[in-house]
Amino acid sequence: MINLLFTVVFTEMAVILILLFRTPVRKLVIMAIDQLKQGKGPLVAKTVATTLIVVFTSVLHNALQIRKRLLDAGAVNSADEVLMVERILEASLLGFSLFQALMIDRLHCYIKELLQIRTELEEVKRLN
Template identity: 45%
Template sequence: MIQLLFLVLFMEGAVALLLMVKIGPLRELAMKCVDQVKTGKGPATVKTLACTMSVILASSIASILKIQNRGLKLGTVTPMDQVLWRTHLLEASLIGFTLFLAFVIDRLHHYLRKVIILRKTVSTSREEVEKLQKENRCFNEKEQKSSNDIKKLQEDMANLNEKLQKIKSKLEEQETRALSAEAYVAALQKQSEELLLEYDRLLEDNQILQTQALAFRG
């Protein structure tokens, strides 16, 4: 029994050491072993062994107390009782250390599993952050490009407005010239009409003078 407990205690110590200290791929191997123990019928088996060892521990402690009480009553402890007391004390110590190391291994495995999950989550979050940063850079580049395009369009619009103003000025100037030309044409037409009237009047006067001249000759 004691040799078996020493073997179990040594194995548990080795597993706990591998879980605490990363030595190449041995930690992953130890994690896989503990995972297998915690899957399927492993938990029930472990609980059964833990209960059995707890019962043995309680029995050993009871035997130790019984031997101590008997020694107190007798006032002395026989060599046989001393051997039994030391044997039960050693068994109780080994069982206690075994149960404690089993609890430590369970907690180490639990927290290491959480750390692995957190690392995966952090890695995924980091990739998402890098992706978002890349998208943000692309968005900023597109925004800068759009800003440059907007500035270019604004410059084009300003140039077009300037050209439009020039065209408007030319149109207004041409309209002014057209109005002046129309006024000049109208003045010429009026003057032409007045000249025609004057010409008609002169023709009439000429005819009257010719008539008078003929009458005077006759």
């Protein structure tokens, strides 16, 4: 699961970088996101986000249980430490992935608004 989460995080980073800089690829990414936001896309995105939040909460709960078990035992168990580190890594990757998805959505909205304002300004300049 960690490999999949790293792939998702790096893919989202690439999309954010594409959206930040004005390149020919940005137009294609904006059009793709527009297509995803039409029809059943928002419902699917909300379902996936909700599932990720539930998994995120479960992983955090697991990590807290392992920590509690470590504190109750008094002695450090290396297997529990490895499990704890793995759960924390999973939780941090899931949280970062959710945050990046939110960033992609906001960047898309801001770019669309910016393009709309620019076209309106060009029309006003042309009319004057």
